Amino acid sequence: MFFMQQWQPQIHALFRVVLGFLFACHGAQKLLGLPHPGPGGTVPLISFMGLAGFLELVGGLMILFGLFTRLTAFILSGQMAVAYFMVHQPQGALPITNKGEPAVLYCFAFFFLSAAGAGLYSLDDWLERRRLRAGTSAVASPLRKAS
DSSP states (O other): OOGGGGGHHHHHHHHHHHHHHHHHHHHHHHHHOOSSOOTTOOOOSSSHHHHHHHHHHHHHHHHHHTSSHHHHHHHHHHHHHHHIIIIIGGGOSSHHHHTOHHHHHHHHHHHHHHHHOOOSSSHHHHHHHHHHHHTOOSSOHHHHHHO
16 A cells, blocks of 8 residues: 555545635636736626636635535536636647646646545535434435435
8 A cells, every 4th residue: 555545535635725725816816816916907707707716716715615516626627628728729739838737737626526526624524424413315315225
């Protein structure tokens, strides 16, 4: 066994927290000018870039805290795919030449979280444990029996 395998759940949680924080920073920069405005300044909320900033800020915070992680990550993965094909791909065929590597990495990191879930230290985990203690399951019983 590789020595890091024992830490997989904690590293999964750390990955989610760092990913969410970094992504939320993109949204904060677009919408709020924090920690400093981007090259074009802030963007209006009611605009295409404003929608992107909103998804980045709110979605990034939801990922950071692990709230509705699978759905949020799936939406953010799609957002990054759209960003890549609308902004970066027209500038060249390869991510290394069109400066689209961050968009591709975010896309697949969020795609991974949409499949893997939030993991430890998340609100999703806390809510699931609370449901189980109350005697209800997150998955309907007919679906659970089918699997």
